Amino acid sequence: MPMLDRLLLFGATGDLARRYLFPSLIHLWRDRLLPPGFQLVAAGRQGFDSDEAFRNWLQERLGREASGNAAAFAELMARTRYVAVDLQDEAGIADALAPFAHAPAVSYLSTPPDLFAPAARGLARAGLLDAPSRLVLEKPIGHDLGSARAINAVLRRALDETRVFRIDHYLGKAPVQNLMALRLGNTLLEAVWHRRWIESVDIVVAETAGVDGREGYYANYGALRDMVQNHVLQLLALIAMEPPAQLDADAIRDEKRKVLRALRPLQAADVGRYTVRGRYGDGVVAGRAVPGFRHHAPVETFVAVEAFIDNWRWSGVPFRLVTGKRLAERATEVLVCFRPVSHWLFERPDAARAAPNRMRIRLQPEEHIELGLMGSLSAPEWAALELQPMALDLQMPSPQRRIAYERLLVDALKGNQTLFVRDDEVEAAWSWIDSISSAWAAAATPVLPYPAGSWGPPEAQRFLPASIVDEIGGG
Ligand code: BG6
Numbered sequence: 010m011p012m013l014d015r016l017l018l019f020g021a022t023g024d025l026a027r028r029y030l031f032p033s034l035i036h037l038w039r040d041r042l043l044p045p046g047f048q049l050v051a052a053g054r055q056g057f058d059s060d061e062a063f064r065n066w067l068q069e070r071l072g073r074e075a076s077g078n079a080a081a082f083a084e085l086m087a088r089t090r091y092v093a094v095d096l097q098d099e100a101g102i103a104d105a106l107a108p109f110a111h112a113p114a115v116s117y118l119s120t121p122p123d124l125f126a127p128a129a130r131g132l133a134r135a136g137l138l139d140a141p142s143r144l145v146l147e148k149p150i151g152h153d154l155g156s157a158r159a160i161n162a163v164l165r166r167a168l169d170e171t172r173v174f175r176i177d178h179y180l181g182k183a184p185v186q187n188l189m190a191l192r193l194g195n196t197l198l199e200a201v202w203h204r205r206w207i208e209s210v211d212i213v214v215a216e217t218a219g220v221d222g223r224e225g226y227y228a229n230y231g232a233l234r235d236m237v238q239n240h241v242l243q244l245l246a247l248i249a250m251e252p253p254a255q256l257d258a259d260a261i262r263d264e265k266r267k268v269l270r271a272l273r274p275l276q277a278a279d280v281g282r283y284t285v286r287g288r289y290g291d292g293v294v295a296g297r298a299v300p301g302f303r304h305h306a307p308v309e310t311f312v313a314v315e316a317f318i319d320n321w322r323w324s325g326v327p328f329r330l331v332t333g334k335r336l337a338e339r340a341t342e343v344l345v346c347f348r349p350v351s352h353w354l355f356e357r358p359d360a361a362r363a364a365p366n367r368m369r370i371r372l373q374p375e376e377h378i379e380l381g382l383m384g385s386l387s388a389p390e391w392a393a394l395e396l397q398p399m400a401l402d403l404q405m406p407s408p409q410r411r412i413a414y415e416r417l418l419v420d421a422l423k424g425n426q427t428l429f430v431r432d433d434e435v436e437a438a439w440s441w442i443d444s445i446s447s448a449w450a451a452a453a454t455p456v457l458p459y460p461a462g463s464w465g466p467p468e469a470q471r472f473l474p475a476s477i478v479d480e481i482g483g484g
Pocket residue numbers: 148216218235
């Protein structure tokens with residue numbers, strides 16, 4: 010695929026653009042990672058009298074991000090034009106963008122999903138989706154399986170799937186890519202990555218941030234749709250997929266899709282046992298008093314699910330998925346617990362159960378890999394052979410990490426789809442998520458309160474991984 014050098018950014022006045030997309034573009038330009046002829050068309054609903062008025066407005070909004078990189082910001086802005094567009098208006102899109110339709114471009118829809126279909130039709134009408142142009146879509150792709158399918162159907166009519174780039178920014182994070190490297194690059198892990206040796210897997214994405222400023226969106230989505238459908242399931246897919254035969258985009262995505270399709274759907278009779286929904290109330294996070302999430306919609310800010318992958322490799326192994334806002338700590342981690350040895354020869358037979366081998370992979374905020382083993386490293390020679398838990402600890406100084414979007418923007422310009430989500434993956438993920446939301450509705454599953462700054466509702470403690478329970482002092 011050719012490298013393209015024009016980006017049309019829709020939603021350029023929105024929150025995501027301010028927080029991540031413009032800062033990413035500024036860094037990429039500063040570090041000469043964009044093509045030398047790079048051109049940016051920023052598009053939003055808001056009108057500005059001139060490109061200069063937009064630049065001044067943006068500079069103020071970006072604050073330190075612009076002033077701290079003043080030269081790169083000025084150079085990037087010299088290559089930026091602003092266009093006001095209403096994405097609901099297909100004919101209007103074609104007119105507004107006619108001046109930019111002469112050369113291929115990457116169009117990036119950083120907009121709510123209800124605009125994807127009209128925007129794709131308008132861009133197609135303007136000729137902006139003709140090959141080799143590409144389309145990037147921010148998550149979420151729809152609200153459920155039906156709406157995701159409808160969006161994918163419109164996209165299929167507008168352009169080929171090989172030119173559609175669905176973002177899940179977790180895939181742009183280097184530590185998430187390292188999950189694949191660890192899994193697929195080590196004989197030691199390859200040999201034991203199986204139900205025969207693994208007892209359970211925990212995936213936790215805990216945030217201290219709240220819903221702040223996104224109440225409307227959140228009330229409609231909740232943590233299940235906002236976090237589990239995409240980020241958490243992508244982590245699960247990378248951990249549980251079969252090794253692809255090559256590292257190309259479709260080989261990896263084929264395997265991820267198979268795992269997602271093997272997730273056992275939940276029924277109303279299961280959700281009481283296998284899930285917990287929670288919502289934060291007033292509390293204290295990092296020493297600061299914060300208000301609870303108040304909204305009349307009964308939506309959750311915390312989810313815990315025990316999921317099962319019904320396939321040969323994982324049959325019967327629980328994958329406990331936990332994510333929540335306003336929790337005690339910001340931590341994204343995966344904990345793989347191995348089965349106890351088959352015959353225990355030592356003192357204290359309970360020790361094998363109490364401290365099984367486990368691998369803890371901390372992805373955020375710092376990177377850290379810990380392998381829990383048993384040994385008698387510092388025991389005196391004459392003592393009975395009594396084992397104690399020890400850890401092999403791989404704590405490397407993390408490099409200064411780039412914003413995940415930097416990698417994804419460059420990959421979209423290059424046409425590399427490896428870190429983007431394919432249509433059938435999104436649909437498989439929604440299909441499982443829908444089974445949970447329908448089961449919650451049928452079972453009238455309550456949304457349980459938890460104080461901001463805690464680890465979620467007390468009813469969810471049994472879903473928390475041992476690594477976190479150890480840290481909070483036995484749960
Ligand atoms: C976004 C969600 O996709 O991911 C947010 O919409 C969430 O609700 C964010 O806060 C978390 O991303 P990160 O990179 O801060 O872990």
